[in-house]
Amino acid sequence: MKENSGKIPLIVSIEELRNLSAWISYLAKKSKKDQEIEILINSVDFLNAQIDNIASDCLEVRIFIPLSECLLYTDFLSIRKESLFDKGNPLRDIRRPLRNKIRTAIKTTLSEFVVTTADLKQDYEVISPVYFQLSNKGLSGGRYDDLLKVYKKDIEEMRISGQIDNQESDFENLIFSFSLSINPNNFDKAYFIALQEIKKKAMFIGADAIVGMRQDIDMDTTGFQFFYMQMYGTAVRYVEE
Numbered sequence: 605m606k607e608n609s610g611k612i613p614l615i616v617s618i619e620e621l622r623n624l625s626a627w628i629s630y631l632a633k634k635s636k637k638d639q640e641i642e643i644l645i646n647s648v649d650f651l652n653a654q655i656d657n658i659a660s661d662c663l664e665v666r667i668f669i670p671l672s673e674c675l676l677y678t679d680f681l682s683i684r685k686e687s688l689f690d691k692g693n694p695l696r697d698i699r700r701p702l703r704n705k706i707r708t709a710i711k712t713t714l715s716e717f718v719v720t721t722a723d724l725k726q727d728y729e730v731i732s733p734v735y736f737q738l739s740n741k742g743l744s745g746g747r748y749d750d751l752l753k754v755y756k757k758d759i760e761e762m763r764i765s766g767q768i769d770n771q772e773s774d775f776e777n778l779i780f781s782f783s784l785s786i787n788p789n790n791f792d793k794a795y796f797i798a799l800q801e802i803k804k805k806a807m808f809i810g811a812d813a814i815v816g817m818r819q820d821i822d823m824d825t826t827g828f829q830f831f832y833m834q835m836y837g838t839a840v841r842y843v844e845e
Contacts, residue, residue, distance in 0.1 A: 609841050610810035611668035614709050618658055618665070623698045625651040628680055630695060647676055671713075671807045677706050711758070717803045718813035719837065728840040731811050736802040738794050741830035751797045758800075759793055768792040791821060791831070798835045811839035 625648050632644035650673060658665050669677075681703035718724070740748045752759070762768045798819065806814050817837035824830035 608668040609812050610807040611670050612674045612706075612709050612713050613666055614669050614674070614706065615664060615666050616705070617663060618655060618660075620698075620702055620705075621651055621655050621658075623695065624677060624681075624702060625655065627695045627699065628677075631680060631683065643676070644680070647673065647680070671710065671804060674706050674710055675804075678703050678710070681706070713807075714800055714803050717807065719799060719803065719817050720813070720815055721817050723815055724813060724840070727843040727845070728813065728815075729843055731806075731809055731839040731841055733836060734802055734805045734809075734811075734814060734839045735834070735836040736798050736805060737835070738798050738801075738833045739831065740790070740794075741824060741832075745830075748794070748797075751801070752793065755793075755797055755800065759796065762792075762796065768796070791833075794821075794831070794833045795819065798833055802835050802837065806837075806839040809839055810841060812842045813840050814838065815840055 628644050628648050628651070632641050632648065635641050635644060654667055654669075658667075681699045738748055738751070739745060759768060802814065802817075814837040817835065819833065819835040822832045822834075824832070
């Protein structure tokens with residue numbers, strides 16, 4: 605079993621870890637919600653444990669942080685409420701570069717995470733089925749819009765590189781001679797988002813890959829501008845010899 609399955613390799617200095625710990629401690633002191641304070645304190649304890657395991661003379665170190673923790677850190681570092689900032693707080697300046705470093709590490713790890721419709725030659729153990737669904741209708745549509753914002757930069761990069769269709773064409777006169785508002789490249793975007801999210805779900809439970817992936821898109825027969833996407837597979841962890 606791989607020790608670092610489901611984790612993000614992060615190259616940081618002790619100073620950066622201390623700054624991150626200090627920032628999260630600062631948020632915990634400012635928060636008035638018990639559940640939020642508990643999450644923040646747990647993150648501080650985790651970071652301090654990492655710092656204690658690093659030699660004091662080490663300038664930079666490669667550590668492995670669970671994906672769930674890394675996503676929390678990017679949220680903590682993205683908080684913009686001015687009421688949180690005491691005048692002259694030096695922690696204000698460390699947030700953006702550290703957040704970008706963690707985001708880049710997450711993006712790189714997800715891009716290297718293996719998802720296959722077939723099987724793997726490498727030995728592995730099965731963890732669990734994983735499943736993700738996405739729709740642009742109703743309450744689910746709000747979630748789809750939120751995820752479009754999360755992956756906006758990635759989708760734009762794929763559009764520029766030609767991985768996503770550049771055309772915004774409509775299906776015209778398909779039924780009753782009216783134009784539908786759904787575009788083929790919306791499926792490309794939905795597929796990309798679903799793939800990233802199912803990778804995260806697998807990493808949350810310590811997986812190294814997903815095998816036997818399947819996906820399906822259904823059109824809403826009462827309103828053809830709406831779609832439902834389902835993606836599923838089996839999360840597996842590599843077995844080391």
